[in-house]
Amino acid sequence: MKSPLAGTGLVIWTALRTGWRSATAWILGLVLMYLVTGFSIAALYDTPEKLATYAASLGDSMIMLDGRVAGIDTLGGVMMNEFAFIVGFAIPIMAIALTARSTRREEETGRLELLLSARIGRLAPVTAALVVVAGIFVLLGAGIWAATLTIPVDRTGAAYYAASLVATGWVYAAATAVLAQILAHNRTVWATGLALTGLTLVTRGIGDTEENWISWTSPLGWHGLVRPFGDPTVVPLLVAVAAAGALAAVALWLSGRRDVGAGMMPARTGPATASRWRGSGVGVAVHQHLGSLVGWTIGVVALMSMYGALMDVVVEAIVSNPALAGFLLESPALVDALVQMLVVFVGILGAGFVLQTLAGLRGEETSGRLELELSTGRSRWSWLALHTVVVAVGAVVVVAAGSTAFALTTAIALDDPGSVGRIVAAGAWQIPAVLVFAGLSVALFGVVPRMQVLAWALFVAAAVVTFMGPTLRLTEAQMRVSPFGAVGMAPVGPVDSTGVAVLLVLTVVLVAAGLVGFRRRDVPRT
Structure with missing residues (x-):
């Protein structure tokens, strides 16, 4: 009897060969946007007085959109604040796109069934998808951290910031993998994933605006609570990594307990005959x-x-x-x-x-x-x-x-x-x-x-x-x-x-x- 993880390496190699273009586009696009943002901000706020002016003029007016950023009177904090809107949408959408592509979309087209008919274990496709997407986010984090080398920001803060982006991406990727086991259609996985993204934006916005515990219910809230350019703390990072690991385990558990081509939640069947409409x-x-x-x-x-x-x-x-x-x-x-x-x-x-x-x-x-x-x-x-x-x-x-x-x-x-x-x-x-x-x-x-x-x-x-x-x-x-x-x-x-x-x-x-x-x-x- 073959192992449930048999052939995982082969599936990983296949996923990399077929998906490297989209992964490269995501990484290069986000790193280049971060670089452009950093160069512009570094040129615009090149003195402590200008940074203080930015912090004073901003106040709390943008917290509901960007979250509460610590160290807003530092160059790193200003960059984090200006890039927060992109992070709030790009990281979840990147995770949904890459994970759904390697899981539910492959299954919906029938290609996954062909793989499983060979010497590929039942859990290999989901495991490979999680490993590949996790690695892509690690490369993104490395790229963001390397980009900070060209900008005079705190090195420790930059490392915390890059790590928090990686951990946030892992959470959304693992959550998407769970949805791919529950729902039977790729478009439903997308729609539900985007709805959850909106919910986490709302809870982050409410929690950060009111400065209460609600921020801890959102992965985007954990990203801000790391406080990379203020007083960095590793606790939210550990929470994000633990949540990603737990969700990944749930995805694997569900994958081994459902039919190939179906979801844990059966697709609603229509009537036997269609109406004229x-x-x-x-x-x-x-x-x-x-x-x-x-x-x-x-x-x-x-x-x-x-x-x-x-x-x-x-x-x-x-x-x-x-x-x-x-x-x-x-x-x-x-x-x-x-x-x-x-x-x-x-x-x-x-x-x-x-x-x-x-x-x-x-x-x-x-x-x-x-x-x-x-x-x-x-x-x-x-x-x-x-x-x-x-x-x-x-x-x-x-x-x-x-x-x-x-x-x-x-x-x-x-x-x-x-x-x-x-x-x-x-x-x-x-x-x-x-x-x-x-x-x-x-x-x-x-x-x-x-x-x-x-x-x-x-x-x-x-x-x-x-x-x-x-x-x-x-x-x-x-x-x-x-x-x-x-x-x-x-x-x-x-x-x-x-x-x-x-x-x-x-x-x-x-x-x-x-x-x-x-x-x-x-x-x-x-």
């Missing part, structure tokens, strides 16, 4: 994307409701800061500036929904399900067009729901009912920016499907330009290169009608290119 092209598209839409909508509404509910805490923190109180009293638009930043965040979340959902079209093709659908006489054009429309409508729902939830909770927190309409309208102007990413994903799928993941890289670049533009000292014209900046600065400033028009035209052109390319290429295309 369910059998139509629109019905199929809606059914396929409904779960993702519901999950994203609930997550975005919960997250933005939390941010809106904390607006009074943020404003009070700014008012209590002597350096900003006078400015706030003289410029009520500062509150609108905070609102604008968070409305853009809703747009970024909407774009994330679009890219994650449209990425599932490639899975339909590689799994063979698309060929079955097209064999019924459905045209390629109508198939892709219907899916694009359904996802675009879903993006409008996600953005509108998130903006409305944020508007209502902000109005309650600030006792300003008149702000509801202004905030909802500002959120609506983010929709053209979201739709252009839908067009980009469809164009890549239709023309060069293997490069569809490139849309994520451009999305990350746009988010970095939007949120880190001031830190990187980008000009206003440079920041408008991002779709989220091209629509204007509502409610702080006027809407850029030209930018909106350009984005809408670009979306139409990209979708048309995708439709034409899809009609002309082979299906499936490897």
Whole structure:
């Protein structure tokens, strides 16, 4: 009888051979962003006086987004604070993407069953996935630490910071491995993983804002509690490593007690015969994307409701800061500036929904399900067009729901009912920016499907330009290169009608290119 771990080394080698490109892209992308951030901050805050000014001007206003960063009056602390937004999303998404790819996606396509039919043990695939992803995060941590060698930050703090990033990634990777054993579909693993990411952002934000025990319920909270550039402590690191180990053990235990191709939670079966609606092209598209839409909508509404509910805490923190109180009293638009930043965040979340959902079209093709659908006489054009429309409508729902939830909770927190309409309208102007990413994903799928993941890289670049533009000292014209900046600065400033028009035209052109390319290429295309 073969060992449950037989062939683990072979599976690890296979995973590295097939997944090294995506792993390299993640590592290089995050390290380069950290380097750019570090160089910009080092040049901008090159004296103790400037660092003290940064710490005084920041106060507690950004804790709900970035967490509470210790040592904010040091160069390392400023870098950690400026990079915190990227860490809060990139580390969990990186863990979900790499782990789901090596577990549930391989199983859903049938490749895992082929491996297990050979001399491969039952637990080898999950073990290999965890080992590979853990190693990738170690390389990321090493890259981040090496990047700090070029910047004058505390060496001990840099080591703690890199280690905390690695440990945080391990927790999310192990949690994703557990989800891959429970849930039967890759898209469900993604949706649930992203929902858990949003939940940990919320608990970190609440705990760090109120400075209470809730921070200890979030892996992102543990990352901040390490306090690498303040008074470093190893306890949160040990908690993260222990949690990752426990979750990995659970994933292995579940893997040995379920059927191959199934999850511990059985997939819900539909009726024996489909209704006319369910059998139509629109019905199929809606059914396929409904779960993702519901999950994203609930997550975005919960997250933005939390941010809106904390607006009074943020404003009070700014008012209590002597350096900003006078400015706030003289410029009520500062509150609108905070609102604008968070409305853009809703747009970024909407774009994330679009890219994650449209990425599932490639899975339909590689799994063979698309060929079955097209064999019924459905045209390629109508198939892709219907899916694009359904996802675009879903993006409008996600953005509108998130903006409305944020508007209502902000109005309650600030006792300003008149702000509801202004905030909802500002959120609506983010929709053209979201739709252009839908067009980009469809164009890549239709023309060069293997490069569809490139849309994520451009999305990350746009988010970095939007949120880190001031830190990187980008000009206003440079920041408008991002779709989220091209629509204007509502409610702080006027809407850029030209930018909106350009984005809408670009979306139409990209979708048309995708439709034409899809009609002309082979299906499936490897």
